[in-house]
Amino acid sequence: MEKTDAREEKILVLVRLRPPNQKEIAANEPTEDWECLNDTTILYRRNTLRQSSNFPSAYSFDRVYGGECPTRHVYENGTKDIALSVVKGINCSIFAYGQTSSGKTYTMSAITEFAVADIFDYIFQHEERAFSVKFSAIEIYNEAIRDLLSSDGTSLRLRDDPEKGTVVEKATEETLRDWNHLKDLLSVCEAQRKIGETSLNERSSRSHQIIKLTVESSAREFLDKENSTTLMASVNFIDLAGSERASPAMSAGARLKEGCHINRSLLTLGTVIRKLSKGRQGHINFRDSKLTRILQPCLGGNSRTAIICTLSPARSHVELTRNTLLFACCAKEVTTKARINVVMSDKALLKQLQRELARLETELRTPATPASKCDCAMTVRKKNLHIQKMEKEMAELREERDLAQSRLEDIMRMVELDEASKCGTPQHIDKWEDGSVSQTSGVIDLERNFISDGMSITRASSHSEDDDDEELPTRSEDPSEEYCREVQCIEIEESATVNHKDEKRAEPKNILGPSEDASVGQNVRLRSWNRRETAPGTSTPPENLGTGRPEEESHKNKKIVFSGLELGSSVSRNDSLSSCGSDSTETQSSRTPLGEEGGITSIRTFVDGLKEMAKRQGQVSITDDDSGKMGRDIGLVIMDMEFERQRREIVELWQTCNVSLAHRTYFYLLFKGDDEADSIYIGVELRRLLFMKARFSQGNQTLEGGETLTLASSRKALHGERMMLSKLVGKRFSGEERRRIYHKFGIAVKSKRRRLQLVNELWSNPKDMSQVVESADVVAKLVRFAEQGRAMKEMFGLAFTPPSFLTAQRSRSWRKSIPTLF
Numbered sequence: 001m002e003k004t005d006a007r008e009e010k011i012l013v014l015v016r017l018r019p020p021n022q023k024e025i026a027a028n029e030p031t032e033d034w035e036c037l038n039d040t041t042i043l044y045r046r047n048t049l050r051q052s053s054n055f056p057s058a059y060s061f062d063r064v065y066g067g068e069c070p071t072r073h074v075y076e077n078g079t080k081d082i083a084l085s086v087v088k089g090i091n092c093s094i095f096a097y098g099q100t101s102s103g104k105t106y107t108m109s110a111i112t113e114f115a116v117a118d119i120f121d122y123i124f125q126h127e128e129r130a131f132s133v134k135f136s137a138i139e140i141y142n143e144a145i146r147d148l149l150s151s152d153g154t155s156l157r158l159r160d161d162p163e164k165g166t167v168v169e170k171a172t173e174e175t176l177r178d179w180n181h182l183k184d185l186l187s188v189c190e191a192q193r194k195i196g197e198t199s200l201n202e203r204s205s206r207s208h209q210i211i212k213l214t215v216e217s218s219a220r221e222f223l224d225k226e227n228s229t230t231l232m233a234s235v236n237f238i239d240l241a242g243s244e245r246a247s248p249a250m251s252a253g254a255r256l257k258e259g260c261h262i263n264r265s266l267l268t269l270g271t272v273i274r275k276l277s278k279g280r281q282g283h284i285n286f287r288d289s290k291l292t293r294i295l296q297p298c299l300g301g302n303s304r305t306a307i308i309c310t311l312s313p314a315r316s317h318v319e320l321t322r323n324t325l326l327f328a329c330c331a332k333e334v335t336t337k338a339r340i341n342v343v344m345s346d347k348a349l350l351k352q353l354q355r356e357l358a359r360l361e362t363e364l365r366t367p368a369t370p371a372s373k374c375d376c377a378m379t380v381r382k383k384n385l386h387i388q389k390m391e392k393e394m395a396e397l398r399e400e401r402d403l404a405q406s407r408l409e410d411i412m413r414m415v416e417l418d419e420a421s422k423c424g425t426p427q428h429i430d431k432w433e434d435g436s437v438s439q440t441s442g443v444i445d446l447e448r449n450f451i452s453d454g455m456s457i458t459r460a461s462s463h464s465e466d467d468d469d470e471e472l473p474t475r476s477e478d479p480s481e482e483y484c485r486e487v488q489c490i491e492i493e494e495s496a497t498v499n500h501k502d503e504k505r506a507e508p509k510n511i512l513g514p515s516e517d518a519s520v521g522q523n524v525r526l527r528s529w530n531r532r533e534t535a536p537g538t539s540t541p542p543e544n545l546g547t548g549r550p551e552e553e554s555h556k557n558k559k560i561v562f563s564g565l566e567l568g569s570s571v572s573r574n575d576s577l578s579s580c581g582s583d584s585t586e587t588q589s590s591r592t593p594l595g596e597e598g599g600i601t602s603i604r605t606f607v608d609g610l611k612e613m614a615k616r617q618g619q620v621s622i623t624d625d626d627s628g629k630m631g632r633d634i635g636l637v638i639m640d641m642e643f644e645r646q647r648r649e650i651v652e653l654w655q656t657c658n659v660s661l662a663h664r665t666y667f668y669l670l671f672k673g674d675d676e677a678d679s680i681y682i683g684v685e686l687r688r689l690l691f692m693k694a695r696f697s698q699g700n701q702t703l704e705g706g707e708t709l710t711l712a713s714s715r716k717a718l719h720g721e722r723m724m725l726s727k728l729v730g731k732r733f734s735g736e737e738r739r740r741i742y743h744k745f746g747i748a749v750k751s752k753r754r755r756l757q758l759v760n761e762l763w764s765n766p767k768d769m770s771q772v773v774e775s776a777d778v779v780a781k782l783v784r785f786a787e788q789g790r791a792m793k794e795m796f797g798l799a800f801t802p803p804s805f806l807t808a809q810r811s812r813s814w815r816k817s818i819p820t821l822f
């Protein structure tokens with residue numbers, strides 16, 4: 001992709017106040033507190049003198065639209081210019097942000113259609129260029145990415161691409177044919193998108209939706225010519241899910257979990273925007289949620305961006321409306337740097353590189369005259385540095401030129417083969433398919449697809465899957481993704497074992513260098529990705545782990561790192577995993593099965609060991625169906641084991657830190673690992689507890705949910721909570737149930753103060769998992785988990801800290817927040 005000059009501009013922020021809805025009118029809800037003073041200012045009319053010191057009365061933005069303003073006007077007057085940038089090769093994004101029921105979907109669905117209609121108009125009016133428009137759509141639901149054009153429901157993964165940034169892998173892309181095709185695709189998305197009824201919106205979007213149009217165009221007169229270039233850009237239409245409060249909008253179960261995820265990702269978005277608005281100093285936590293990872297370019301990168309902040313006029317929503325305006329105020333300070341994205345054909349690129357090389361060579365050969373004698377030494381030093389720099393640049397350019405040259409040759413060969421195959425000489429194609437030239441087959445396939453799409457061959461198209469995967473070693477912050485990658489390591493090892501006899505067919509390729517430990521894990525991963533990407537039927541010969549020469553075997557032992565679970569294992573040339581010694585940070589439960597001398601002697605032994613361990617832990621059974629399935633099963637076992645290990649560690653830390661029993665119960669029952677995102681919550685809780693434990697052990701206090709805690713005060717609070725729970729035992733359980741529970745906890749039914757004995761037993765033995773499960777069950781009934789759970793999850797989702805009432809401290813907020821809890 002050729003880099004053109006970037007244009008810096010602020011995000012365009014539009015505010016749209018919706019008219020009162022039927023419900024609000026029927027309930028006589030006051031809806032006139034907000035007034036659009038003019039095109040750019042919105043006023044809150046009820047600010048008292050005291051409030052105005054905290055909240056402004058008037059807010060100004062690029063544009064402000066009142067309740068009567070039609071969406072067509074919002075589009076024409078606000079977002080059209082940005083949306084149409086895409087046809088000129090400039091990325092752009094338009095998104096709607098606001099509380100639930102404020103009109104995001106209402107606004108975005110119309111704006112998407114208006115914009116695509118204008119894009120089509122532009123295309124029809126510019127016949128001198130050949131256009132292609134591709135459509136894709138995804139949603140982020142409960143922190144998992146789903147393809148809205150596919151009904152299989154599998155969650156898609158994110159990948160870091162050096163050129164394109166974060167990319168959603170394998171999202172379906174449809175080439176748009178006409179307007180009807182667009183309407184069909186939009187209705188597929190609408191049908192697939194997660195919608196649910198909440199008390200504020202009958203059709204509330206429970207996910208963030210991103211519709212993406214990628215527009216490519218080339219001048220027809222240069223098509224297939226040497227100097228052809230392509231403009232390529234995307235426009236994103238983003239309809240975010242709405243922020244919501246726990247009480248009015250959520251109901252129990254799925255709605256609750258969704259609300260928690262929605263709030264959490266919006267919270268990350270808000271934090272990112274706030275930090276960006278203050279300039280780019282320090283770390284910006286784009287990677288804290290999938291939403292911000294995907295939106296990263298729109299929030300400060302190569303994109304023109306407009307944000308439409310939608311507001312509800314209802315008085316009861318004033319707090320969320322103010323939050324939205326606060327978000328909008330920060331957003332208008334954020335700048336992006338959009339540029340025209342020009343993709344050059346390989347031929348054009350080659351020419352440009354050759355020109356550059358010639359220029360540098362001439363510069364090197366031409367001696368420069370020093371200005372004066374005294375400047376001489378200085379000039380020579382400078383010149384030497386300059387020469388060194390130029391030589392380096394030349395070497396790089398030569399490399400690029402050679403690469404481009406070889407790609408060109410590949411393409412030429414491919415075209416020849418293609419033509420030969422059309423003329424009935426299939427043996428050439430067979431030659432490709434039997435893997436004899438497998439090293440370049442990935443590139444060729446890509447190129448061929450591109451040609452057959454009727455497009456010119458671009459630099460981007462020649463960027464092979466292998467190139468993309470070079471970036472993979474960048475460690476993702478999403479643990480589940482890491483696991484998936486690592487599981488593929490095992491899969492490839494296994495296939496290497498299975499296909500060992502095939503090695504003779506291809507020249508062995510030394511992938512593992514002799515000493516770079518770190519890079520080996522990357523190479524192994526890289527190969528596993530390559531393998532996964534191989535199209536069915538194109539039997540790529542297995543790549544070898546080393547040169548194949550026995551004397552080099554000892555150098556080939558390399559360590560593979562499993563995220564959060566360093567196996568201390570190594571890959572050896574003879575397709576086996578052998579131990580390098582276990583990692584010191586490993587806990588008992590995460591330790592991998594070792595061979596006789598503490599080493600994993602082969603993949604088979606390793607697998608057997610894992611099976612054994614999984615059986616012992618009674619978790620997942622591994623079948624011997626086939627090697628691919630086994631790899632995946634191992635992955636599941638490892639993920640489950642790691643999740644379970646962290647959960648156990650948390651249970652122990654709860655006990656050490658005297659964490660409230662209600663908190664333990666809610667957390668334990670809400671985050672069971674049945675949701676991909678649970679591992680994130682578990683990770684955060686673990687870090688919080690480790691921090692708390694460290695503070696306590698140093699005799700320090702810590703701040704939890706606004707309360708200052710020490711070890712002594714947490715012990716006292718826990719004691720108070722137990723006393724309270726003991727009073728509920730009689731209320732919540734029948735006599736028969738009580739007897740059964742006493743029996744389970746080994747308390748004599750007739751003993752004195754047996755209720756107190758019972759609550760003292762609850763959650764008292766973190767090592768006994770059956771006691772943990774029983775305790776969670778009893779406390780859940782005591783605190784009416786089923787009815788109150790939704791409020792808790794929201795709290796966990798937003799802050800990861802227990803609300804103050806869960807710490808059982810008799811603060812005012814405790815009494816006020818949840819009077820019916822006990």
Ligand SMILES: Nc1ncnc2c1ncn2[C@@H]1O[C@H](COP(=O)(O)OP(=O)(O)OP(=O)(O)O)[C@@H](O)[C@H]1O
Pocket residue numbers: 017018019021067098099100101102103104105106107201203204205206240241242243310
């Ligand atoms: N500007 C408007 N004019 C008329 N009706 C509107 C307007 N904005 C929203 N509405 C109506 O309000 C209701 C809620 O709107 P919408 O579903 O777009 O909200 P939302 O912000 O997307 O909510 P959620 O976040 O829950 O998905 C819908 O019935 C919609 O038709």
